[in-house]
Amino acid sequence: MASRFRMFTKRFFIYSNVILAVVFLLSCLASWVDPRQWWYITMLGLGFPVFLFLLVFFLLCWLIVRPRWALISAITLVMGYKSIIVFFAFHAPGAFQYQKDPKNIRVATWNVARFIEMMRNNNKGSQTRLKMMDLIKAQDADILCFQEFFHSFDSAWYPNINYIRDNFNYPYWYYSHDNDGEKHYTGSIIFSRYPIIDSGMIRYPRPTLPDALLHADIKINDDTIRVYTTHLQSLQFGKDDYEKISAIEDANDSLVRNSRSIASKIRKGFMYRSIQADLIKQVLQDCPYPMLFCADLNDVPNSYTYFTVRGNMQDAFLEKGFGVGRTFSSLSPTLRIDYILADEHFKVRQFNRLVKNYSDHYMLVSDITLIK
Numbered sequence: 001m002a003s004r005f006r007m008f009t010k011r012f013f014i015y016s017n018v019i020l021a022v023v024f025l026l027s028c029l030a031s032w033v034d035p036r037q038w039w040y041i042t043m044l045g046l047g048f049p050v051f052l053f054l055l056v057f058f059l060l061c062w063l064i065v066r067p068r069w070a071l072i073s074a075i076t077l078v079m080g081y082k083s084i085i086v087f088f089a090f091h092a093p094g095a096f097q098y099q100k101d102p103k104n105i106r107v108a109t110w111n112v113a114r115f116i117e118m119m120r121n122n123n124k125g126s127q128t129r130l131k132m133m134d135l136i137k138a139q140d141a142d143i144l145c146f147q148e149f150f151h152s153f154d155s156a157w158y159p160n161i162n163y164i165r166d167n168f169n170y171p172y173w174y175y176s177h178d179n180d181g182e183k184h185y186t187g188s189i190i191f192s193r194y195p196i197i198d199s200g201m202i203r204y205p206r207p208t209l210p211d212a213l214l215h216a217d218i219k220i221n222d223d224t225i226r227v228y229t230t231h232l233q234s235l236q237f238g239k240d241d242y243e244k245i246s247a248i249e250d251a252n253d254s255l256v257r258n259s260r261s262i263a264s265k266i267r268k269g270f271m272y273r274s275i276q277a278d279l280i281k282q283v284l285q286d287c288p289y290p291m292l293f294c295a296d297l298n299d300v301p302n303s304y305t306y307f308t309v310r311g312n313m314q315d316a317f318l319e320k321g322f323g324v325g326r327t328f329s330s331l332s333p334t335l336r337i338d339y340i341l342a343d344e345h346f347k348v349r350q351f352n353r354l355v356k357n358y359s360d361h362y363m364l365v366s367d368i369t370l371i372k
Contacts, residue, residue: 021072028045029042030303035271035304044192058168059077086301086302086315105225106140107143108141109363115128120157146189148186170193172190172195174196188214199215213228226287228295233272234351270304272307277304280308290370293341294339300335301335329362345366
């Protein structure tokens with residue numbers, strides 16, 4: 001009887017390990033397959049961190065109990081290494097040196113969530129806005145890229161462009177909205193302490209949200225670089241959706257109904273971002289200058305969006321960071337969805353992730369050298 005139980009237990013764990021290995025490899029395919037045709041594989045990609053953790057757990061357990069069976073996890077991990085090396089940065093953590101080297105360009109990117117409070121007042125939201133402004137000032141960046149940036153021409157609301165331009169010494173800027181008679185605007189923006197000599201904007205096609213891909217050609221001494229920034233299709237989660245997620249976690253009676261609703265929004269987000277990512281890839285291929293790309297992609301590293309947009313560019317976090325590098329404060333501790341990317345004309349010198357719960361995103365800062 002005892003021998004049968006041992007045999008059953010052994011087979012159970014071996015088969016579980018094999019099934020996990022297959023699911024893990026399918027989740028790795030999410031980086032390469034178009035969500036418009038293979039949405040179910042893309043959905044599996046969301047479970048990549050969990051599958052990776054379980055594989056490592058199996059590997060360690062087998063090394064203790066039956067070392068030869070550890071090969072199942074070991075071989076699987078080797079096969080999925082391209083997804084692993086974009087998920088986790090392996091550089092030793094170190095303090096960010098705020099004293100700037102004059103040869104470096106300091107770049108910061110942040111989804112500022114409309115600075116929390118848009119109308120002038122003295123409530124908690126406005127106090128958070130001031131803390132965000134102080135944090136921006138402290139970075140002393142040469143180039144700022146913001147997403148979900150709010151600006152108003154109504155005196156009762158905050159004119160954030162004017163505030164940053166006048167108080168932090170950013171005389172040059174390019175915003176994704178022109179003055180067309182409206183009072184309030186939300187979009188992406190690029191600020192620079194170096195002259196912007198040209199700029200451009202491309203709106204994403206419907207049915208995606210009407211965000212834009214911006215670029216600014218910036219003159220730095222005798223060189224010109226192009227900086228892109230954008231905000232890709234979000235999941236459009238509202239308060240009700242977060243409540244549904246909580247209900248799913250609590251496994252209450254509405255589990256199936258809530259799961260379907262959330263899954264539908266996630267699927268739509270993946271599909272729409274793939275349309276935007278394909279457009280970005282085409283645009284970047286025609287860039288005539290050394291290129292920096294700062295964005296809230298609303299997608300994780302092991303995704304079609306990330307691999308399509310990044311191409312051969314360097315990821316500043318992977319070059320100088322450590323760990324998972326979470327940039328979004330809600331839902332999951334593994335959500336790295338904001339990025340600073342640089343092409344081969346640059347060398348990434350250092351990277352910093354400012355974990356401050358002001359916006360629902362964390363600011364990223366990197367010092368980069370143009371090497372031509």
